[in-house]
Structure formats: C-alpha cells, structure tokens
Amino acid sequence: MAINADTRQAEHLESGRAAAYDLPDASGHFGPYGGLFVPETLMHPLEELRLAYERCKADPDFQAEMDADLRDYVGRPSPLYHAERWSRELGGAQIYLKREDLNHTGAHKVNNTIGQALLAKRMGKTRIIAETGAGQHGVASATVAARLGLECVVYMGEVDVARQEANVYRMRLLGARVVPVTSGSRTLKDALNEAMRDWVTNIDDTFYIIGTVAGPHPYPMMVRDFQTVIGREARAQMLERTGRLPDALVACVGGGSNAIGLFHPFIADTDVAIYGVEAGGAGIETGHHAAPLCAGRPGVLHGNRTYLMEDDNGQIIETHSISAGLDYPGVGPEHAWLKDSGRAQYVSITDDEALAAFHHLTRTEGIIPALESSHALAYAHKLAPTLRPDQSILVNLSGRGDKDMHTVARHDGLVL
Amino acid sequence: MSRIAQRFEQLKAQGRTALIPFVTAGDPGPATTVPLMHAMVEAGADIIELGVPFSDPMADGPVIQRATERALAQGVRLADVLEIVRAFRERDNETPVVLMGYLNPIEIMGYTAFAERANAAGVDGALIVDLPPEEGHELVTTLKAQGLDLVYLLAPTSTEDRIRRIGTVASGFVYYVSVKGVTGAANLDTADVAEHLARIRATVDLPVGVGFGIRDAETAARVAEVADAVIVGSAIVGRIEALVETPERIPETVGAFLAELRAAIDSVR
Numbered sequence A: 001m002a003i004n005a006d007t008r009q010a011e012h013l014e015s016g017r018a019a020a021y022d023l024p025d026a027s028g029h030f031g032p033y034g035g036l037f038v039p040e041t042l043m044h045p046l047e048e049l050r051l052a053y054e055r056c057k058a059d060p061d062f063q064a065e066m067d068a069d070l071r072d073y074v075g076r077p078s079p080l081y082h083a084e085r086w087s088r089e090l091g092g093a094q095i096y097l098k099r100e101d102l103n104h105t106g107a108h109k110v111n112n113t114i115g116q117a118l119l120a121k122r123m124g125k126t127r128i129i130a131e132t133g134a135g136q137h138g139v140a141s142a143t144v145a146a147r148l149g150l151e152c153v154v155y156m157g158e159v160d161v162a163r164q165e166a167n168v169y170r171m172r173l174l175g176a177r178v179v180p181v182t183s184g185s186r187t188l189k190d191a192l193n194e195a196m197r198d199w200v201t202n203i204d205d206t207f208y209i210i211g212t213v214a215g216p217h218p219y220p221m222m223v224r225d226f227q228t229v230i231g232r233e234a235r236a237q238m239l240e241r242t243g244r245l246p247d248a249l250v251a252c253v254g255g256g257s258n259a260i261g262l263f264h265p266f267i268a269d270t271d272v273a274i275y276g277v278e279a280g281g282a283g284i285e286t287g288h289h290a291a292p293l294c295a296g297r298p299g300v301l302h303g304n305r306t307y308l309m310e311d312d313n314g315q316i317i318e319t320h321s322i323s324a325g326l327d328y329p330g331v332g333p334e335h336a337w338l339k340d341s342g343r344a345q346y347v348s349i350t351d352d353e354a355l356a357a358f359h360h361l362t363r364t365e366g367i368i369p370a371l372e373s374s375h376a377l378a379y380a381h382k383l384a385p386t387l388r389p390d391q392s393i394l395v396n397l398s399g400r401g402d403k404d405m406h407t408v409a410r411h412d413g414l415v416l
Numbered sequence B: 001m002s003r004i005a006q007r008f009e010q011l012k013a014q015g016r017t018a019l020i021p022f023v024t025a026g027d028p029g030p031a032t033t034v035p036l037m038h039a040m041v042e043a044g045a046d047i048i049e050l051g052v053p054f055s056d057p058m059a060d061g062p063v064i065q066r067a068t069e070r071a072l073a074q075g076v077r078l079a080d081v082l083e084i085v086r087a088f089r090e091r092d093n094e095t096p097v098v099l100m101g102y103l104n105p106i107e108i109m110g111y112t113a114f115a116e117r118a119n120a121a122g123v124d125g126a127l128i129v130d131l132p133p134e135e136g137h138e139l140v141t142t143l144k145a146q147g148l149d150l151v152y153l154l155a156p157t158s159t160e161d162r163i164r165r166i167g168t169v170a171s172g173f174v175y176y177v178s179v180k181g182v183t184g185a186a187n188l189d190t191a192d193v194a195e196h197l198a199r200i201r202a203t204v205d206l207p208v209g210v211g212f213g214i215r216d217a218e219t220a221a222r223v224a225e226v227a228d229a230v231i232v233g234s235a236i237v238g239r240i241e242a243l244v245e246t247p248e249r250i251p252e253t254v255g256a257f258l259a260e261l262r263a264a265i266d267s268v269r
C-alpha cells in the first residue's frame, strides 16, 4: 500500500489533529536532543548524506523504487491482525497486532535497510557496514547487500555473537563478514563504536547503515522516515477496519525505530495514547536493565544528545536485557523529546514479564514473537484490562521469535 | 595571552616546531602520570595532551582504547584527571596542558563547573573529539570566560567553508587530523598533509598541529617540515602498554623516545 503525498496531506486535514509536528529542525535537533556530535572527519560526509537523502526523498523515481521493493521484496503492506482470543481472555480492550514479524527477514528492520541501501547505491558507495545487537538489523543489511551486490561488513558484540548464533550464520550465508567486537561491554553499543571507526577510516567508498533512530543527524530523521511506513499503514488499516483510531499504541523501544515508525503518524492525533516499552531487565530497582528513558538522564553518546544509562562521572554503564535488540544504553533523540513533551509515556517490562508474554501469545494466538516485541505485548497485557471492550490497542509486533529459540529454551532449562 | 599562545610565540621566535605528546591520564595507574608528564617535559615536550578516559572512545584505535580501559579499571575519571593536572602544576607552571576526550563526562560535570575546576587545576585548554563547532558554542563561551582555549580538529574531509568557520571559533591552535581514520592509523601521506596545511594556513590564523599516524622519528621529521606542532599519541601509548608490569620504567622509556623525536624535529630547521 503506497500512501502517496496527497493522502498524507489529506490526513493532516482531518479533524481532531493537533498542529503539524515538524521535527527535527534544520540542524537535526528535537528540542535539546539530537544534533551532530561526531569527529570533524565525519561532518562533511554527514552533510553529503543529508543532501543525498533530501534529493532522494523528493525524487518520485526513488520513492517508486522503494515502494516497489517494499511491496514485492518485503511483502508490504504487513497485515493488521485482531488478536481476538487474547483480547477476550484479557476482558478489556481489543488488541490489534501490526505484523512486522511477517516481513521478509522477520522484523521491521528491513524497511530501513531497503531505504538506506538504495540511497547507498545512488551515492555510488560499494561497501556497506552495519552494527547489530540481536542480529536482525545485521541480517536485514546483509540481505539488501546481497541483493544489490554490495560488500557487507557487520559489527556485532562478542556477547551477542554468542547469544544470537543463528543470525550470525544467516549473515554469513548471505555473504556478509561478521566481525565480533571485543572492546568495552562487547554488546550493541560497542558494535556501534566499531562501525563508526570503520566508517571514519573508509569514508570514501563506504555507507554506514545505522539500524535504529540513533546516531548523528540525519540518521534519526532518515531511519524514522523509512520506518513510518508502519504507522501510515496501520493508521489507515485501523480506520478501515474499525472506523476509528486506536485508543493506545504500544511498541518496544531499544534504539526506538519500530516504535517511532508506529508512533510518528499518530503524533498529531492527541486522543491516541502512546506507550514506549523499555527493557526492565531484572527490574528497574536492581539497576540491571536497559531503560534510559525510565531511569537514565540526558547526555551525549554516538553522535546525539539523548537519555542515557550513565554513572555520575558520565561513563556509560552496562545494560542488561534478555533481548539483545533492546540491550542498548541510549535511545533515539526523538523519544527523549516525546518523553519530555509528555506526548508519549515510557514504561518498562522485566525479562520475566516479557518471557511470560512470549509464551502467552504463542499459546493463545499461534504467533511466536521476538523477545523484543514481547516487551510490548507484556505491556499491552497490563493495559488491556484497564480499558473497555469497545476500545482498542495497537501493538507493534516488531519481529518474530525464531532467532530467540535458544534463549527461551535455555531459560526453560533445555539445550537445543 | 594564554599559556598555549605564549608557548607558540616562544617557539616561533626560536624557529622551532612544537612537540606535543599525548598520554591517557591514569594509564596504567594514577600514580604514573605526574612523573611521566615531568619526564616528557624534560625530554623536550612543549605542550602535553592528556587523554580523559571515556567508556566509548569511538574515534580511537585499539592502542588508545586499551589505555582507556586500563585507566577506567583503575577508577580514573574526569575529576581525577583534574587532580593529576593540579599535582603536575606543583612543579611545572610553564608547560601548557590540554585535555583531550569526549563530551559526555563534561556534560555530566556541567560546563561551568568543568571550566572553573579545570582552570583552578591549571588546565589550559580542551579538545573535545565529538564536539564540532556546530554544537560547541556554549562550551566555547564557558571555557573562554575562564581563559581556557577550545582546540578544534580539522580533517582531510573539511571543506573550505568548514576550515574558515573553525578558524574563527578555535583558539590556542588547530589540530589537523592527518588521515581519515582513528588514532593509531598507519597510512600517513606527507605530501598530502603539506597540501592540506597550505589550504588551512590560507584561512586560519592559528598555529597548526598535525597528529594521527606519526609513529617514529622519521615521520615526525617529515611532518615538522610543514607543521607548527607534531602530535604523537599511539606510538607513546604503545610503549606504555609494553611496560604495564613495570610502570616505574615508563617515564624513562617514554622520555628516551621523546628525545629521539625532539632531535628529529629540530634537525629539519
């Protein structure tokens, strides 16, 4: 479903919508957040990237190519599924799932890699690099690189390489070189550092595909734009199916790309409540979590100012989550802004609650969700009974759980 | 006039090129750094760059990353680095000290608190790797109020426009990153450096230091032909790493290396 500029314009004219929201500003800021905090070597390349992106955004050929890829290669539009049995059991709001798990490669990540890889090709770059945590973004990058015949190198923390073996193998099958990162905490943040180091060294021929709405401007804006296909489709699907907008949106937040992709087209719909769900790990009170919006404070990391998990000396601290894709100490700057402005609320779900939701959806609806998405499901599980049956909750089912079989089995005392 | 500006004036009058060693503060332990700084001055260092450990050093290569990890493991934080400078100043009130690091520790301390405490400790300037001029306005102003210089980087990818803009906000000196890459990169091309420096000098009215990729007397001498300052980091930090088991030997060993560099640099003028 390619929603063109005209329908988007028409949506803005609907009643009940607040004034148009137009962030980031020209220098990449969402209020005090975002911006461009990178070494000088990257400043001009980032400006070139911004200009190239703006050209493509305004180019109907680029948009048409992307829409065709999203339709024929990714399988969009992704379905909207009414989880009737689960909703009935909870006895509250009707729960609708946006089925990003049905995309090619199994998660929302590919919406973004399709866009960035086409941009890389237009810019004449021959080599793609990416960072990955759960491996979903790495797989989605390796996939588009294979398809476009581009060299691909994926940086992945050594800890994540061990807990996401299946995805490491998938990336290798797709022809990517997976480089285990052994510095720092050996997880996603360190993979991002290493990818930045590669980029600064190979700036002439290399395109860095960042996997979430983090990094320096224009990445948080560009990745968001590529992911808003989720929210644009879901908004139209909800209107068509139920004749009204949902009462609440729920999505998990790692870096925040699947969440902003769902939220953004609803920001002006002030009657729609927005909930971003962070990884509560062993519980916020234990300090072992990955919930910077719930329990962190602002700082500067990876090219932007945002909420971070950090100590009193400004050192970034280690995060803990059962799901590798949420195990990140920062969060996209637009979420920091949405939090401060009060437009969105950010909550947390523990490892145990996420696991329970994982099993629950699997048994009730026959859908095995990713552990990341299970955080959103667990929050919907809490929220639904507080609403009436004629109300609805739209949950972003950001990915499928195939990659998490080993983690869940280990938790249940099994070795696969 | 700031201590940095004074130092460059003196050097210019003597027709000499500055030698600026970089070491990570508190590597391999906090007790090593002050004696090391004095030894470096004795061996011919004109300005000292002191790295402030940060958990996510995204512009550094493996050698400085490991130094950072060693210092962090010893509990060395921004406040401790300021204490190291204060202790250094007990015996040396002449040699400028520039802190080099990432923005976040300064954000958390607060710009004003940092500027005041740094000035009180005897720091002369700061070089914040992830703070381009676009985002640096507030910090520059705060540092200037305390008489501190904010040293900016220039890179092979800097356009004419950016060079001009940075020239107007930088103070002390500008630091030309000689290669596209992280600290410790090996592919320094002196002809290319000379060409870029000519471009920079055409618009920037400050001394120009060159760093990244200078690893021995020979590369130091070649860079000294075109630069106002030769900045050496990973080659020194690598020598420190080799001596982590016998830290008492670090000042002497690094001093001997700097003396070699000093002689090579002085031989070209």
Ligand SMILES: Cc1ncc(COP(=O)(O)O)c(C=O)c1O
Binding pocket: A107, A108, A133, A134, A135, A136, A137, A211, A212, A213, A252, A253, A254, A255, A256, A257, A258, A259, A324, A325, A326, A370, A372, A373, A398, A399, A400
């Ligand atoms: C299925 C899935 N959901 C969510 C995430 C978290 O990323 P983001 O917050 O950018 O959507 C990941 C990251 O790997 C993922 O694989």
